[in-house]
């Protein structure tokens with residue numbers, strides 16, 4: 001899902017949650033930022049893979065990849081993945097819950113933002129392929145080993 005879609009829906013979601021539960025402004029802002037910035041793991045994946053810190057090139061890399069995926073048949077899409085997301089999964093939510101319980105309630109707000117983002121990503125991926133990704137980091141890690149990385153598919157990415 002595109003960052004601008006996450007941003008738009010994140011604004012609405014954080015406003016509704018902050019208003020409904022009478023949360024502070026800072027809580028609302030943390031929920032919103034978390035619902036968008038969890039995707040930093042895509043950027044770090046790019047940095048790791050390409051040894052390049054350019055945010056602009058990273059963005060273009062994923063946009064090109066997204067378009068390439070869209071051009072594949074659904075069967076082909078099922079055989080490839082488009083990068084590992086180490087924050088996208090239940091494990092991160094569990095850690096945030098523990099941090100919220102023992103360190104600071106602010107982690108609960110991050111948990112809410114991340115959960116909303118994952119919810120959107122999981123719904124969105126049904127439109128792309130038949131797999132069920134991004135609900136467990138550990139499961140994805142082992143599952144992805146059996147799949148091909150899209151960027152390594154010859155002729156697909158420049």
Ligand SMILES: [Zn+2]
Nearest residue numbers: 039088117121
């Ligand atoms: Zn995401």
